[in-house]
Amino acid sequence: MFVPLRFLAMAALAVPLALLSPLRVQAQDLSDEEVEEVHDFIMGNIVFILFHEFGHALISELSLPVLGREEDAVDALATVLLLPDDPSEETDQMVMDAMDGWFLSDDYMVNEGEDPIMWDEHGLDLQRAYQVACLIYGSDPDGFSDLADSVELPEDRRETCLDDWDQAQSAWFGLLEPHILDEGVRSKGIQVIHEPAAPGLEEAADFLRETELIEVMATEVLSRFDIPERITVATTSCGEPNAFWDAEEARITICYELADFYRELIIEDIKNRSP
Numbered sequence: 001m002f003v004p005l006r007f008l009a010m011a012a013l014a015v016p017l018a019l020l021s022p023l024r025v026q027a028q029d030l031s032d033e034e035v036e037e038v039h040d041f042i043m044g045n046i047v048f049i050l051f052h053e054f055g056h057a058l059i060s061e062l063s064l065p066v067l068g069r070e071e072d073a074v075d076a077l078a079t080v081l082l083l084p085d086d087p088s089e090e091t092d093q094m095v096m097d098a099m100d101g102w103f104l105s106d107d108y109m110v111n112e113g114e115d116p117i118m119w120d121e122h123g124l125d126l127q128r129a130y131q132v133a134c135l136i137y138g139s140d141p142d143g144f145s146d147l148a149d150s151v152e153l154p155e156d157r158r159e160t161c162l163d164d165w166d167q168a169q170s171a172w173f174g175l176l177e178p179h180i181l182d183e184g185v186r187s188k189g190i191q192v193i194h195e196p197a198a199p200g201l202e203e204a205a206d207f208l209r210e211t212e213l214i215e216v217m218a219t220e221v222l223s224r225f226d227i228p229e230r231i232t233v234a235t236t237s238c239g240e241p242n243a244f245w246d247a248e249e250a251r252i253t254i255c256y257e258l259a260d261f262y263r264e265l266i267i268e269d270i271k272n273r274s275p
């Protein structure tokens with residue numbers, strides 16, 4: 001049975017997103033179009049982070065071997081899952097929003113005067129942005145040449161992006177293929193919970209709950225894998241904009257602060273664009 005990973009994402013993203021009820025973030029003098037942009041940006045980035053953490057979960061639950069840095073490997077998985085064989089406007093939007101998220105978060109760090117953390121287990125945000133950009137380009141060089149131009153991806157790097165893409169896709173598919181359930185079969189092992197929000201984070205919490213974004217991804221993507229243990233995906237207040245995989249608890253945590261951080265990033269970006 002050959003089920004390319006990209007089909008999984010397509011199944012997930014092509015239909016259900018249209019069903020998501022858009023929850024309006026509080027308009028801060030934003031046009032309807034800009035509000036839509038904020039909404040899309042938060043969704044694309046939260047899905048990328050969810051898939052990234054799910055990559056950690058798969059590695060630990062299925063005892064997958066990882067050569068190289070695990071953080072880079074799971075970023076690649078998140079990108080592969082967001083690039084379906086038969087892309088739609090929604091899927092393209094999500095993966096480009098995730099890429100923009102890394103560029104904007106790098107800008108934010110620079111503006112805040114934060115020094116890059118060279119010993120961090122993650123790549124620097126700007127490196128992560130270019131790695132995602134490279135995989136997007138490598139997946140369809142003709143279709144994404146404008147995107148490569150817009151982020152000034154150098155020509156010599158572009159050539160290696162095709163290999164990066166093939167390698168990311170085949171490596172992940174090779175590892176996961178034995179664990180993909182048959183068409184129509186879903187694992188019952190994923191549960192989603194939304195914990196109460198700390199003061200100030202209610203809007204982010206409502207957004208994640210009411211769009212049912214995590215539930216849709218859990219049902220359509222995460223539960224397509226045969227994972228021995230029950231995994232909880234929890235949204236909660238953490239005190240920092242972050243997300244975690246906890247192997248002992250078999251729990252993925254997505255912090256409300258993270259959704260709020262993405263809301264701030266994109267609103268700031270929109271405002272800076274105005275003449």
Ligand SMILES: [Zn+2]
Pocket residue numbers: 052053056071074
């Ligand atoms: Zn990670």
